[in-house]
Amino acid sequence: MTALAEGLSDGITITKRNLIKIKRVPDLIVFSTLSPIMFVLLFVYVFGSAIPIDGISYAEFLLPGIFAQTVIFGSTV
Numbered sequence: 558m559t560a561l562a563e564g565l566s567d568g569i570t571i572t573k574r575n576l577i578k579i580k581r582v583p584d585l586i587v588f589s590t591l592s593p594i595m596f597v598l599l600f601v602y603v604f605g606s607a608i609p610i611d612g613i614s615y616a617e618f619l620l621p622g623i624f625a626q627t628v629i630f631g632s633t634v
Contacts, residue, residue: 601619
């Protein structure tokens with residue numbers, strides 16, 4: 558078995574285990590869905606006008622960071 562096939566097999570196994578975990582603990586999916594929405598609303602509408610960014614809007618500057626944060630937080634679960 559090649560390294561690519563083993564890595565793919567391991568990834569499928571981890572995905573299956575995580576889906577079973579979400580099925581048993583539905584709070585995880587609610588938190589992972591609401592958390593990025595809350596961060597975007599907080600930083601855009603509460604802190605957005607306090608931080609000037611030249612050339613682009615603050616929301617365009619913020620969204621890649623929120624996306625990266627969501628991916629990292631989701632990978633730790």
